[in-house]
Amino acid sequence: MKVGMIGLGVMGSAMAMHLAKAGLLGAVWNRTRHRGEALANELGVELADDLSALSATTDVVMTCVSADEDLQAVIAELTPALREGQVVIDTSTVGVATVEAIAAALAKRNVRFIDAPVTGGAEGAQAGTLQVMAGGDAAALEAVRPALEAFADTVTHFGEVGAGQRAKAVNQVLAAGMVQAMTEALAFADASGLDTEALLPVLTHGAMGSRLLERRGARVLAQDFAPGFRMALHHKDLQLCRTLLQSMDVNLPLVEMTVKHYERLMAQGHGDDDMSALYRLKRELFTTGNRKSL
């Protein structure tokens, strides 16, 4: 099996690296070509000129792009080049309706589609320890499982196409709660004049410890908000959660609050910061004594 990787950002480049290590990477492609050149050289793999060149040399095409419209644009350009029997796997976080529509269009060409969003962050991608939440035909998933296992600890099948994205939406609600809790607690700790260097390991190893706190806590306190996971991407994910929740006639407080907070920060130009830049707002609460509007 040879895999063609489309989208060499934070996540896609790490996935490509692990696919190459497993001997499964056939070619890579990135919209902004120069960003793919160094990686292609390092991995000793072809940087395809276009999507049809990438498709021609691979059995499985994997995508990892930002949002729904980006995936739709890539698939529209890729589709004429796909061959019967190929499998397309998307690892981006996008809407259920989007992946269902793509799967239906590709099925007409006898190309199978798997939605396979991931969790584990940039660190998990680098380490090859992501968790994959998959939706689609079970036999197709089994056929491509080695490609996903090249960068994942677990690959869990949740059902039809779209089920992977539903599982990922649940994860993103959890992410909203975790980032809210971490940034608020650390701003409180800092404003209390505590020795945060001493406090961090205590919190991390205590009952409320989390991987997020372990990975990001010290950086947040140092106000280092390099991504990681860009705030604009988590904001996009929470909009996807909202769409699913609307069909259940539900607003979730954490989702609504986090969207509001991110929009405030994105309007100030912080959308490309890591999502933990939410700390900026939490610090402000202590400097402005704002007790009314959250």
Ligand SMILES: NC(=O)c1ccc[n+]([C@@H]2O[C@H](COP(=O)([O-])OP(=O)(O)OC[C@H]3O[C@@H](n4cnc5c(N)ncnc54)[C@H](OP(=O)(O)O)[C@@H]3O)[C@@H](O)[C@H]2O)c1
């Ligand atoms: N970062 C994380 O921790 C994390 C964790 C889990 C899931 N995810 C999800 O994984 C996906 C990728 O995230 P990331 O952090 O890797 O993002 P990123 O670093 O911003 O990379 C985005 C990639 O998508 C490409 N792209 C964007 N729009 C495109 C378009 N219209 N046509 C072709 N290529 C396009 C970009 O190409 P250019 O280089 O040309 O811009 C780049 O290669 C997102 O859906 C995100 O929500 C991210």
